[in-house]
Amino acid sequence: MKLRRPSEPVAARLMLAPYALGLMTLLVLPAAVTFALALTDYDLFSAPVFAGLDNFADMLDDPAFRAALPATLAFVALAVPLRVAGALALALLLHRSSRAASVQRSAVFLPTVVPDIAIALLWLFLVNPLYGPLPAVLGAVGLPVPDMLTTSAGALLLVVAMSAFAIGEGFVIALAVRRELPEELYELARVEGATPGFTFRRLTLPLMAPTLSLLAVRDVALSLQFAFVPALLVTGGGPDRATTFLPLLIYRNAFENGRYGYAAAITVVTFALTALIAATQLRLLRRGRLSV
Amino acid sequence: MLVLEDVEKRYGSLRALAGLSLAVGAGELLTVLGPSGSGKSTVLRVVAGLEQADAGRVLIGGRDVTRTAPAQRDVAMVFQSFALFAHLTVRENIGFGLAARRTPAAERERRVREAAEVLGLAWLLHRRPHALSGGERQRVALARALAGRPAVLLMDEPLSNLDAPLRERARAEIRRLHRETGATVVYVTHDQAEALSLGERVAVLDEGILRQVGEPDEVYERPSDSFVAGFVGSPPMNLLTARVDDGVLRGPGPITLALPANSGLVPHEDVLAGFRPEGARCPVAVDGARAGFSAQVDAVERAGHERLWYLAAGGHRFAVRPAPDARAAPGDTVGVAVDAAAVRLFEPASGRAR
Numbered sequence: 001m002k003l004r005r006p007s008e009p010v011a012a013r014l015m016l017a018p019y020a021l022g023l024m025t026l027l028v029l030p031a032a033v034t035f036a037l038a039l040t041d042y043d044l045f046s047a048p049v050f051a052g053l054d055n056f057a058d059m060l061d062d063p064a065f066r067a068a069l070p071a072t073l074a075f076v077a078l079a080v081p082l083r084v085a086g087a088l089a090l091a092l093l094l095h096r097s098s099r100a101a102s103v104q105r106s107a108v109f110l111p112t113v114v115p116d117i118a119i120a121l122l123w124l125f126l127v128n129p130l131y132g133p134l135p136a137v138l139g140a141v142g143l144p145v146p147d148m149l150t151t152s153a154g155a156l157l158l159v160v161a162m163s164a165f166a167i168g169e170g171f172v173i174a175l176a177v178r179r180e181l182p183e184e185l186y187e188l189a190r191v192e193g194a195t196p197g198f199t200f201r202r203l204t205l206p207l208m209a210p211t212l213s214l215l216a217v218r219d220v221a222l223s224l225q226f227a228f229v230p231a232l233l234v235t236g237g238g239p240d241r242a243t244t245f246l247p248l249l250i251y252r253n254a255f256e257n258g259r260y261g262y263a264a265a266i267t268v269v270t271f272a273l274t275a276l277i278a279a280t281q282l283r284l285l286r287r288g289r290l291s292v
Numbered sequence: 293m294l295v296l297e298d299v300e301k302r303y304g305s306l307r308a309l310a311g312l313s314l315a316v317g318a319g320e321l322l323t324v325l326g327p328s329g330s331g332k333s334t335v336l337r338v339v340a341g342l343e344q345a346d347a348g349r350v351l352i353g354g355r356d357v358t359r360t361a362p363a364q365r366d367v368a369m370v371f372q373s374f375a376l377f378a379h380l381t382v383r384e385n386i387g388f389g390l391a392a393r394r395t396p397a398a399e400r401e402r403r404v405r406e407a408a409e410v411l412g413l414a415w416l417l418h419r420r421p422h423a424l425s426g427g428e429r430q431r432v433a434l435a436r437a438l439a440g441r442p443a444v445l446l447m448d449e450p451l452s453n454l455d456a457p458l459r460e461r462a463r464a465e466i467r468r469l470h471r472e473t474g475a476t477v478v479y480v481t482h483d484q485a486e487a488l489s490l491g492e493r494v495a496v497l498d499e500g501i502l503r504q505v506g507e508p509d510e511v512y513e514r515p516s517d518s519f520v521a522g523f524v525g526s527p528p529m530n531l532l533t534a535r536v537d538d539g540v541l542r543g544p545g546p547i548t549l550a551l552p553a554n555s556g557l558v559p560h561e562d563v564l565a566g567f568r569p570e571g572a573r574c575p576v577a578v579d580g581a582r583a584g585f586s587a588q589v590d591a592v593e594r595a596g597h598e599r600l601w602y603l604a605a606g607g608h609r610f611a612v613r614p615a616p617d618a619r620a621a622p623g624d625t626v627g628v629a630v631d632a633a634a635v636r637l638f639e640p641a642s643g644r645a646r
Contacts, residue, residue, distance in 0.1 A: 184375040187342050192389030192440065193363035202388070206379040 037264035044260060055265035065266065067241035068249040072224065072270075074156060075245055076277065079163045079223040084216045087170035092204065095178045105175070112168025116229035123162055124234050152242030155235040159243050162230045163223050170215045177211045178204070213285045217278045224274070246270040293318040293476045294339065294444050299348035301334050301500075308334040310500040311348070316444070321470045321477040323491030325484055327523065331500040332480045336446045339478065341365050353443050363393075365444075368437035372449040374429050376421040382408070382432050383417040389440045407435040410469065427458045431465070438473060447479045451486065463490055484524045488512060496520050514636070518643035521566050521636065527600070530572075530610035533640060534565040541565050541635065545606015546585040550632035556646065557637070563646075564638035569600065571634025572612040575620070578627035589624045603628065 005011070038055055040048035059065045090108050094101045111119060126134045127148040135145040148158045181204070189199045228247045231237055237244035237252070244252075246266060254263035294316040301309040308331045316322045326332040337343040339350055341362035349358045357365045368389070376385055384391075386407055390400040408414045411431040421429055430450060437445055450466075451459045467490060470477055481487050487494050488508040496503045496511060496519075504516035515521035521529040534541040534549060536557045541549040549565055557563055578584035587605035594600075601614050603626065612628060620626055637646050 182373065182375065184371045184373055185377065187340075187362075188369060188371065188375045189388075189392070190342065191340050191362045191365075191367060191369045192392050192436075194388075194392035198392050202380075202391070203377065 034264045038268045040261040042260040043258045055262045068244045072245045078160045080219045082164050083167050087167045087174045091174035109168035111165040120229050120233040155243045159230045163226050217281050220277050295351040297349040300346045307500050319474045321492045323487040324480045324495045325487035326497035330497045332497045367444045368442035370433050370437050370447040370450045374433040386435045403439050407439040411435045445475045445477045518638045527611045529566040531566045536561050544608045548585045549630040552632045564640045566636045567630045567634045569611040570613040573629045574612045574614050575626040576629045584629040589620045
C-alpha cells in the first residue's frame with residue numbers, strides 16, 4: 001500500500017500545530033486574559049467586577065506606581081547600554097581561539113545559566129555591610145564603602161551591576177557576529193596602518209551595529225525580566241521604593257495585595273512602555289543608518 | 293627592492309617555507325606560481341608582516357623589516373576576496389589607509405581621485421561596494437592599494453574571484469597599471485597561464501621550496517626540474533622514463549625520442565625524458581624514421597583553433613598538438629616524432645634538469 005503524502009500546506013500546518021498550540025495557551029491567551037482583567041476588579045475570591053478604566057486612573061494617584069515608573073526607566077537607561085557594551089567588549093576580548101579564551105568564554109556565560117535565586121543570594125552575601133567580602137576588601141584598601149543596600153542610588157546601581165553580569169546570551173550573539181567578520185578586513189587594516197582604535201571605530205563597530213541595535217532593543221524587556229529577582233530578594237524593592245520596578249510592583253499587587261485587576265492594568269502599561277521604547281530605538285536606528 | 297633571505301616559516305610541524313631566497317627588482321612584476329599548499333600565499337604574508345618569519349630576513353628597499361609591524365613596511369595588499377568594506381563608499385574604501393595614517397583631508401581627496409582616475413572609478417566614488425560589479429570591486433581594491441603609494445604591492449590571487457572574460461581584461465589592466473605606475477609588484481597565483489602572461493619573471497614554488505625563478509619563456513622552455521615541467525603549461529610537459537639505446541631514447545613500448553646531442557648520457561642509462569605537446573610532430577610517416585613511433589589516438593580535444601590529441605602507446609598516455617590541417621578520430625593510429633631540440637632530460641631520482 002502506498003502512503004499518501006499530505007499536501008505541503010497541510011503538512012506545514014500539522015508540523016506547526018504543536019508550536020501554535022503552545023503559543024496560544026501560554027502566551028496569547030494569558031495576554032488576552034490580562035487585557036480583559038485590566039478592566040476589572042478581581043481578588044481571586046469573588047468573580048471579577050467590570051471597572052472600566054478605573055485601574056488606570058488609580059495608577060496616577062498611586063505613590064508606588066509613581067515611584068516605580070521613573071525607577072524602571074532609570075534602570076533600563078543604565079542597564080541596557082551597560083549590558084550591550086559589556087557583551088560587545090567581552091566578545092571582542094575573547095573571540096580568538098585559545099585555551100585560555102575558551103575557559104574565559106565559559107566564565108562569561110556561567111552567570112546566565114546559574115539560577116537567579118542563587119545569584120541573588122550570592123550578591124546579598126557579597127555586599128552585606130557587616131560580613132560581606134566586597135565592603136571588607138574595599139575598606140581594607142582604604143576605598144570608601146558604598147551603601148549599596150541603604151541608599152536609593154546605591155540599591156539601583158547594585159541591581160544594575162548585578163544585571164551586567166547576566167549577559168551570556170548577548171555575549172554569545174556578539175561573539176558569533178564578530179567571528180563572522182572576515183579576517184582579511186582586519187589584515188588589510190593592519191597593513192594599511194590602522195590603529196586598534198581606528199579599526200574599532202571604522203570597522204568593527206559599523207559592521208556589528210545592526211546586531212548591537214537588535215540586542216539593545218531586545219534587552220529592554222530582557223533586563224527588566226532579570227531585575228525582578230534581585231529587586232525582590234536583594235533590595236526588597238527599596239530603599240524607599242528605589243528598586244520597585246514595574247514587574248515587582250505587578251507581583252506585589254497581584255500576589256501580596258490580591259489586586260489582580262490592578263496588577264493586570266500595570267502589566268498592560270509595562271507592555272506598552274516596553275513596546276514604546278523599542279519602537280523609539282528602532283526609529284532612531286533607522287534614521288542613524290542613513291547618515292552613517 | 294624586495295629581498296628574502298633564507299626565509300623559514302613553520303605552522304606546527306608543517307614547513308610552509310623552507311629557506312626561501314628571492315630578490316625582486318624595483319619596478320619589477322614578479323609572479324609567484326605554485327599549487328595550493330605550496331607556500332605561495334605565505335610568501336606574501338611574511339613580506340606583509342601578517343606572519344613572522346621563523347628564520348631568515350626580509351628586506352624592503354634595503355631596510356630589514358623582518359620584525360617590523362605590517363604598517364611600517366610600506367607595502368599594500370590586494371586580497372583574493374578584495375576585502376572591501378561594505379559599509380563604506382568607494383571613496384572611503386580607497387582612502388581607508390590614508391585616513392588610518394591621518395593624511396590631511398585635502399591630500400587624501402587628491403590621492404583618492406588620482407587612484408580612482410587611473411582605474412576609471414572616478415564616477416563611482418559615492419557608491420557602496422554592493423552596487424558595483426565584480427570587476428569594479430576588484431579595481432577598487434587595486435585603487436586602495438595604489439593610493440598609499442607603497443614600495444611593494446602584494447597581490448594574492450586578485451583575479452580568481454572574477455569570471456573568465458573579466459579576468460582577461462583585469463589582467464591587461466594590471467599590466468597597464470604596472471607599466472604606468474612603475475610599482476614593484478609581487479603577484480601570487482595558482483594559474484600558470486596567468487603567471488606566464490603577466491610576470492616579467494616567474495617564481496615557481498612547491499612545498500615551500502623555490503623550484504625555479506626566471507623569465508616566463510625560460511620557465512616554460514627550460515624547466516629546472518620535473519615538478520616545474522609537470523606544473524607549467526596546459527597541458528603540462530609529457531614526462532616518461534626512457535633508456536638510452538642505440539643513439540635514441542626508448543620509452544615504454546614503441547615510444548622512441550631523439551637523443552639530444554651532448555646529453556652526457558651513456559648507453560643503457562635511465563633518464564626522465566619530457567617534451568611539450570607542441571614539441572612533437574604529428575602525424576608523420578614513421579617508416580624507417582629512427583626516432584618515430586606509432587601511437588593510438590585516445591581522445592581529441594578542440595577549443596576553437598586549438599586542437600589537442602591525447603595519444604596512447606606502450607601503456608603511456610601523452611598529449612600532442614597536431615599539424616593544423618590534420619584530422620583523426622579516437623582509435624586511429626598515427627605516427628609521432630619528437631626531435632632532439634624538443635626533448636628535455638631530468639634526473640630520474642631527483643627530477644633535476646640535466
